[in-house]
Amino acid sequence: MTVPVVGIVLVSHSAAVAESVAELARGLAAGGPVVPVAAAGGASGGGLGTSAEHIVAAAREVDRGAGVALLADLGSSVLTVKALLLEDELPPGSKLVDAPFLEGAVAAVVSASAGAPLDAVASAATEAYAYRKS
Known part of the structure; x- marks a missing residue:
């Protein structure tokens, strides 16, 4: 029997950015099992943009029964996730997390x-706003 874990979806206007941030977060979380992380980047036809279809597919891909944390880069990616949540298009327990994209993704993963629950994952990602570099 599989233990339910929080899945992570990284939503960006760029497929390359979403994939790169996912790869970095997975790599920094290594040392044990890593939760499912999916990148949902770029427009449906390729290029820059946001695709509701990519986001829904990614959320379904990572859903393991403990919720899905979605981190979005900016603008229409945030608006698209909000619309999908309002329309109940995402798996139950999906949550848009207000966090910096890169640092928040690493903290979330x-x-x-x-093994943290969804609220703790969201909190850890949000706390990344406090990371100081000087």
């Missing part, structure tokens, strides 16, 4: 991989 690390905490989810440690």
Whole structure:
């Protein structure tokens, strides 16, 4: 029997950015099992943009029964996730997390991989706003 874990979806206007951030977050969370992380980047026809279809498919792909944390880069990616949540298009327990995209993604993947529940994963990602570099 599989233990339910929080899945992570990274939504960006760029497929390359979403994939790169997912790869970095997975790599930094290594050392044990890593939760499912999916990139939902770019427009449906390729190029820059946001695709509701990509987001829904990614959320379904990572859903393991403990919720799905979605982190979005900016603008229409945030609006698209909000619309999908309002329309109940995403798996039950899906949550848009207000966090910096890169640092928040790393914090979310690390905490989810440690077995944290969705609210704790969201909190860890949001706390990344406080990371100081000086």
